Amino acid sequence: MxxxxxxxxxxxxxxxxxxxxxxxxxxxxxxxxxxxxxxxxxxxxxxxxxxxxxxxxxxxxxxxxxxxxxxxxxxxxxxxxxxxxxxxxxxxxxxxxxxxxxxxxxxxxxxxxxxxxxxxxxxxxxxxxxxxxxxxxxxxxxxxxxxxxxxxxxxxRGESDLNLLSGTLSLPSKAEIVTSFYFGLSDPLVVTATTPRSGYAPGEAIELVIHVNNQSSVDVKTIMIKLQRVVTFVSQVPWTEHFVENTVLEERNTGKIGRRHNARFEENILIGGGVPTNDSLCRIIFTKYEIEIVVHPVRSRKRPTIRLPIVLGTVGLASSNVYPDLVIQKQREAFAEYAPSAPPATTSDQMENSPPAYYELQQNVAGTSQVYSISSNMTLDEAAEDESEKGSEPYTPRDY
CATH class of the missing domain: 2.60.40.640 (Immunoglobulin-like)
Known part of the structure; x- marks a missing residue:
């Protein structure tokens, strides 16, 4: 109507x-x-x-x-x-x-x-x-x-077959940052993040591994992990300008990492339905996805940050179906508590096999994070974080 x-x-x-x-x-x-x-x-x-x-x-x-x-x-x-x-x-x-x-x-x-x-x-x-x-x-x-x-x-509904770019999207992705404190006089804090590939479709899980080598004399309170959509808006009048909007889809926080300690964190982040990555079909709105990893040291204003780009499509990589037994078990655990509701009755085939909306997955999926070699349980001061979510627009296209 x-x-x-x-x-x-x-x-x-x-x-x-x-x-x-x-x-x-x-x-x-x-x-x-x-x-x-x-x-x-x-x-x-x-x-x-x-x-x-x-x-x-x-x-x-x-x-x-x-x-x-x-x-x-x-x-x-x-x-x-x-x-x-x-x-x-x-x-x-x-x-x-x-x-x-x-x-x-x-x-x-x-x-x-x-x-x-x-x-x-x-x-x-x-x-x-x-x-x-x-x-x-x-x-x-x-x-x-x-x-x-x-x-x-x-x-x-956008169409994006990741297999058309499988040569690059199926390769492992890695980013690393090295930080020192006290004007470079301390030993370094090295944080490395890896994923087995960079292309994903709804229903798949991002297997993120973070290695922390903290040889500095500064404790790390937590490492914040965000899966976020990054939309860039471009103006044409009165001149060309850019405005970037970040929307956090999933957020995780690791445990503490003490000074002179190493740690390994593994996070399995489930991908829900959403607008596919678009960096070519529209010239004034670009939609991309990324994993942002922010390190929060104690008593330091430094916020070392790593970003891993993620490409979201509608058809997953053919090679992504070949998982080791451990990864298959993680996928099963992620979907164990997910029971999608029945879709509305329709005579059209447009919505067949459509993935569930992102918020449905995240509300129903059990936690899928694991931590290995956690550093010492030291008592650290907790810093308050203020994250505000802006309201949505009155008209929103249907999730698919």
């Missing part, structure tokens, strides 16, 4: 936008969107035109304070915007955009519509400073008064 704008509706008009054989309105690139607009008028109405628009687009927007010229330090508020269209079909069911008003008699009217989604269309997504949306919009145009608008969004 169409989503109505309360400020632009009429009690004498009823409009429903239905998708044929696809009540969930979830499509893939290359699919054809078919449906009907059911318009009912309770009495005769005048319109210049009845316009049906089907479009897909990306939009970015945010406000920021920038310097007002180079001669002073004053700042002014500036709005940054960007837009990219993927397809836009417009047809007038009644009248036109320049004609005289026409009177449409009371009654019920049905208008079929059809549109092909481009094969290179990016996946639907919503962010703090932008979105990628696909809409069917019916507008009852009245130049002497505000238009009446009805919207029915549909979701485009």
């Amino acid at each position: 169409a989503k109505k704008d309360k400020a632009k509706t009429s009690k004498h008009i009823k409009c429903e936008i239905r998708y044929d054989s696809n009540p969930l309105a979830v499509y893939r690139p290359g699919d054809t969107v078919n449906g009907n607009v059911e318009l009912t008028l309770g009495k005769n109405k005048k319109f210049r035109g009845v316009c049906l628009r089907i479009n897909g687009f990306a939009s970015t927007y945010w406000d920021a304070k920038v310097k007002n010229g180079s001669t002073n330090n004053k700042k002014r508020k500036t709005s940054f915007k960007g837009r990219e269209d993927y397809f836009n079909t417009i047809s007038y069911l009644v009248g036109s955009d320049v004609g005289n008003p026409l009177e449409v008699v009371a009654g019920s009217y049905s208008y079929p519509f059809s549109c092909v989604i481009p094969t290179n269309a990016p996946a639907s997504m919503e962010g703090k400073c932008g979105h990628i949306r696909y809409l069917v919009q019916l507008t009852l145009e009245r130049p002497w008064k505000h238009d009446i608008v009805y919207l029915a969004p549909f979701t485009v």
